[in-house]
Amino acid sequence: MSKNLTQQLTHKLGEAIVKGDYPIGTRMPSEAVLCEQFEVSRSATREAVKMLSAKGLISSRPKQGITVNPETLWNLYDSDVLVWILKSKPSLQLLKEFTEVRFAIEPMAAKLAAENATPQQIKDIEQALYRISEAEEGLEDQLDAHLNFLNMILVASGNRFFIQLTQFVDAALRVSIRYTNQVKGISNTDVTFHVKVFNAIKDGDANTAQALIYEVLSDAVVLIESRL
Amino acid sequence: MSKNLTQQLTHKLGEAIVKGDYPIGTRMPSEAVLCEQFEVSRSATREAVKMLSAKGLISSRPKQGITVNPETLWNLYDSDVLVWILKSKPSLQLLKEFTEVRFAIEPMAAKLAAENATPQQIKDIEQALYRISEAEEGLEDQLDAHLNFLNMILVASGNRFFIQLTQFVDAALRVSIRYTNQVKGISNTDVTFHVKVFNAIKDGDANTAQALIYEVLSDAVVLIESRL
């Protein structure tokens, strides 16, 4: 739980909005009413409204009130927003779209990592690889290790936009893993696969790195398609 | 100019932060000092701080004050943040990274558009194509037409994450176009190229659509690489 009132309210309202409790295009309750309903001061309410505006979910203007923005304006790349959606309205369709993004990004990131990774970053990936091999059988532990490996590759790409996605991918996968109750496409149980990826990056073999990541993601797509 | 004080302050502080006026990891002036410096009330200041927090630029805690977050936490996919960076610290390096993202996203979007576009969306793309052919010689007008064409493809992908990127790509390209003073890689002057893209999407020829977009982007990469 977030500690302060503003953040609590931000999360509550954020989830409610993406859930559809306040339909798109309609007015939300006015400031005063929100204060009453959630029993917080105007300060807290206004600050929460501002945070949600900053994330693109709502806009507020005098007289017109607080209105829910069309979905195209929502900052889906904001981890909060994405998690709210995945939690409130989990859908395989969204997971499919998310996987398409991973499909676009991750092979390219692996390619760039092979081209640009610093010696330290290579060591970090190797360390992540070690964590995978040492991971207990417990799902949590394995998931952590695999996400760490993936994140290290994104970081090693040296591209700030990809690096920024670490939180995004991390957050989304943690939620979606609960939903599908599957690790396939995220954590290939065969660690030799990750060794191959690591070697390709270490050797600067961009095309191989790209192809390998592409391959593991294909599993994820097949998995989701089969359930749609 | 944004109309209200909170937003003005948000933009001022946001630009100042990405510019490096408040170095990463350091404390920003306290709430009270910011009020004095910018001559606004605490409400406005606090609301601006909340908006910047929501965008990942800063965090604030009692006693510790307001601190600038590491760059990895900044929401680069937030159009505001991206534009602030491009305006305050324009760099070819960032443009290169941005282009790498386009490289990852746009061919995939074209592929998905070929697979999923609705009849109406195909019409929209055709309409965008018409605008390109009709565009005056003026750079502004051409740029608008080309960005519109691109946006229509992203929308037609049917993937919410790609659709969300329209604003992101739009904003970034408008700024970068001023910086490089080049349209290459954004608007291929030869309209027959766009006709090919359109036809591929209309005919559901996913691979061709993907390859064509890949091709036009290659120009952009070559252009930027040559100037780095």
Next chain:
DNA sequence: AATCACATATTTATATGATAAATGAAATGA
């Protein structure tokens, strides 16, 4: 000397009341 508990000071967090500004809608007048 080291460590733990506690007091203290600083900063943000929250609450509240008052006034200003923006804006959509209704009333007015030519």
Next chain:
DNA sequence: TCATTTCATTTATCATATAAATATGTGATT
């Protein structure tokens, strides 16, 4: 009919007071 003005509603802004969180320092205890 249309432009203008008035009015009511809602957010925006300001000001002030109090609470809560927390880093730092202090002193007692071992």
